[in-house]
Amino acid sequence: MNDAVQTVVALDVGGSMLKGAVLDRAGHACATLDRETGAEHGPQAAVETVLAAVAELCRHPAAADAVACGLAVPGIVDPAAGRAVWSENLRWRDVPLRKLAEERTGLPVALGHDVRATGLAESRLGAARGHDQAMVVPIGTGIAAAIVVDGHVLDGAGMAGELGHIDVGHQDRCACGGSGCLEAIASAAAIARRYGARTGAPPAGAADVVQRMRSGDVAAREIWDEAVDALAHGLATACSLLAPAIIVLGGGLARAGADLTDPLAARLEQRLTFQRRPRVVLAELGDRAGCLGAGLLAWSRYDSGAASG
Secondary structure (H helix, E strand, C coil): CCHHHCEEEEEEECCCEEEEEEECCCCCEEEEEEEECCHHHCHHHHHHHHHHHHHHHHHCHHHCCEEEEEEEECCEEECCCCEEEECCCCCCEEECHHHHHHHHHCCCEEEEEHHHHHHHHHHHCCCCCCCCCEEEEEECCCECCEEEECCEECCCCCCCCCHHHCECCCCCECCCCCECECHHHHCHHHHHHHHHHHHCCCCCCHHHHHHHHHCCCHHHHHHHHHHHHHHHHHHHHHHHHHCCCEEEEECHHHHHCHHHHHHHHHHHHHHCCCCCCCEEEECCCHHHHHHHHHHHHHHHHHHHHHHHC
């Protein structure tokens, strides 16, 4: 087979949308697919939507020489066993997704976690490329982190990177059942919720809070400052443990741009003493990062099989 025409099939499974592609070695998309997950119809429907999507991508002419498939899914994932253990949004539990996808496509399949796949893509192809020690932090409904150590993304038995559940010292309750969690004060969802609770005027979302802050809204500024302080607290803890050279911020909150990165970098600097000072930058790959990461997982699966063969 000519290596120049080899491709992989990649699918990033979100709580509401799927983003798929047929990718070449360089990560260029030869074909793309976007589709709703259909999670509102139940977990089995979501599984079938995923399998149908990868099968459709495999039928595309660009996938004629596809050598592997990569799936990036949310929740708790067991990559070694190939099982999607649990997803709150998709409501599936202990799904043998790798086996099902291999049966549907006839290709070797790699299964990984969506945030760690995003981190892999940003570390290889995006804002963290060239750095062996990095953290990629998507901030949206929740807060998680992909931790890159010595060039490898940590898996931690499918549980590594729960940055959003570091205790940053407040009393707000978190969806996990605890209190004090970073996610409960600094996620995009928390910023919108806290602004509505403080003012009695629920915003359209965190982006709306940012716009109000830029327009001089005092409550919006207070909520934003509290979120940035909490992020600096949580990231300072991570810096003490992991010494990243760079912290890459992604997710919906990163659309705030310099309103997020500038004060966060300054407050993180104030908290650090002897620790390594990381650069704080925005993600480069946008909402296709998870799909690109799934593609990298697929190439790794293929290369490991070729090496062992």
